[in-house]
Amino acid sequence: MIKTLGLGRSFWDPGLGEIQALLPLDLSIDKGEIFGILGPNGAGKTTLLRLLATVIKPTAGTALVNGFDVVRDQMPVKKSIGFLSGNTRLYGRLTPRELLRYFGQLYDMDGSAISARSRQIVQLLDMGDFFDQRIEKLSTGQTQKTSIARCLLHDPPVLILDEPTLGLDIMTSRTIIDFIRSSAMAGKTVIFSTHYMEEAELLCSRIGLLHRGRLMDADGLDGFRRKTGLSHLADIFMEYVGRQAEPARRNGKEGGTVS
């Protein structure tokens, strides 16, 4: 469902020069999977997900999302995904109804399809009370539901969620976690990033460990436990970070030879 082919991205900074935000990586995620990307701030999680969502363009390789190329077939990719991140906020001066109408038009849905699907979603997410209030007046939970509604409007087969629970209270996080679970059960592919270990342990069928732009490994929780002999994801992550750092340090001492 998602397949990256040497996908990488560098940025050019006037002061620092070329910065590798994401080193070329190959990754394959199957239909119905919940794939978690785990890593600290600045690991390249957001870059990876933005690349998959076609918000930015890769500087190396490409990726296939729902069979479409993120470089060449941007529009079909955009139509195949629902993208949610801390940076995908909503137009405060519109109501949820107006917002869904606007996005429906952008997804090439006609008027009757938009209202039918909106009715469905309002029921599903229990949005009836605030469907005609301006978004700027809504509570965090109501806003988050509206964001989910925007993601689901065009019924995409792939969901790309960048730290969807960041800064949310327990109740609202729960809405998101339920949403991820039910989406996977409905056969959607979910890729989401987080730096909450327990969230990843709870939800994911597989987890990718990302550190300093490098995908260190990707496996299920059981697989990682077997490989490292550790049980907690946090410990497993630190173990991998240590393995990464060692050759690098030796590298510095011994002048460039890596065994």
Added chain:
Amino acid sequence: MSARKILAVFRKEVLDSLRDRRTLFMMVLLPILLYPLLFIFVTQIQSAGLARLQQERSRVSAKGSLPEGLESLLRGDTSLVFCPSPDPAGDLAGRNIWAWLEWRNRGDSAVIYYDGAKEKSRLALSRLREALGLYRSGLQRRDLARAGLDTLLLEPFALRAENTAPPSRMGGMVLGILLPILLIVTMMMGAMYPAMDLTAGEKERGTMETILAAPVDKRDLFLGKFFTVTVIALITGALNLVSIMMTFSAGLVQLGAATGRMEFSLSPLSLALIFLSLLPLALFISAVLITVSLFARSFKDAQNLVTPVYLLLFLPTQIALMPGIQLNRLLALVPVANVTLLFKEILLNEYSWEMLLLVFFTNSALAFLAVMLSARLFGSEEVLLAEGKGWHLAFRRSQMAPSQTLPPSGALVLFALAMLLLFYAGGFLQIKFRYWGVLATLWGLILAPALLAAWYAKLDFRKAFHLAPFRPMSLAGTVVLCLGAAGLAAWVGALQTKLFPESLKMLEGLKDYLDLQKSGIGLLPGLFVLALSPGVCEEMLFRGVLLSSFKRKLPAWAAVSLVALLFAVIHLNLFRLVPTFLLGLYLTFIVYRTGSIYLSMLAHALNNGLALVLIYYPSLSARLPWLAGEAPFPALALLIFIALAAAGLTLISYDTRTRRA
């Protein structure tokens, strides 16, 4: 691009903007409230103040003893209060009196002291002057009577001035200064908030990424936003216009009492013309404001960036306030100032169509450039996501992907740029340096930008400039076609002179320029400047970069006519538009068919050279007077030219049929 999505974006952005209080205030509330307040209250307060001032008597004084007649005259004047004092200068400084009179040399001269910074003092001055005038004419009358002469000597004739301007022109004069400035300023104010809100505001509120993940082309998104800003600017302008007109016609009653009768009305034609000239300006302003706002990360950031630009755009309106200034060819090229002056002339009904078109095209070209720049920035993810400080990446050459030809949008930008360069620098150079100016224009302002653009965009020079060999038969065809076409062009010119005799006058000036003998430059240098150089430089731009760009995206007939049209437009001469278009048409055809720019260079140089040679040898043109339009065109010559042109076209077509197949 999808019209449906542009419309969806436009509708959403308009709705969003109308719910923004700042935009709404600038657009609707301010114009409705401002002018009644400004005009009615200010004029009321002013006229009330003036009336009170007029009623109040001026306290004046004098130093030294006045002649008796004068003192009693001052005391008897109902507009003055005469209060003798020992220190009138101190009294004036202390504002106890408003003016005082010094009587010198026993009546040889008089000086009035007053404070020019105070309105009351200036009024006292004029009242004192009037009283002294009365006193003086009394003396003269007395002396004349003593000498036994007629008092008519004092005033041999009566004089008065009468204003012949109809009331509507008086209204036009007053409004002509105010209205354009107000309209342009309010349009900018109207555009400012949505321009910032739809770009920097969207970034600040974190909705940019939401919309970028949705299936909408960035160009559609940009156009939807751009039209929103433009429409809001235009609505703001229109509402201000209506509000000014309504308040003014109510306020005029009071102003009319002081300055004579005034009326203010706009004919539908003037209104349409004002709208027509406002349209490109609104597009230009919107694009400029969006461009600037795009660099900002937040609304506040945008305000800091926009304010200096706003002042820069406002400055040219002040030109219209300078006394005696009128729209001329040069000022027509200065954005904002040109519309300000044009408005004044439309309101006074003194505009010329030439200026109207010049202003319209200048602003359209500028608007186009600004829009392309803005769209380019909008396409850059660095600018949109405000990351990595690298907005300049959008224009770095190292980021350009090599390509064979320019994209059509880039080609149009290049054309607009060349045209503006020609407007601003070319005209100046040619007036100041004559033939050297022509050379500099051709090589520096036409060829150099084309080469630079090709280098910058990493084009394949051979493909982009059609640098390909040609076959002898095509060469023969080109020469034959060129001879026939030059004759036909002369016939079209003659026909045009017959239809529009006034065009002859325009061409007279040109002929002086082309007379290489009279101007003393000599035949060969003249041919280099006026035949070979245009042949090389103009061809490289038009039949080179522009044609190679357009022919990739457009059908053959459209690409060829577009290049010919642009070629005609850049010559900036209304009366040569048709002949130049025809010349452009066949030059473009030659390159389109043969793929070789050398042939069109030859044809262009030959075409210009033939005309120059004809003018250089008067004996030659005397034998063929019909070529210079001085005698009717013989039908036989016309037939020969048509045959030559047809033969040339056939030769080229035949020669290139195999090549293309």
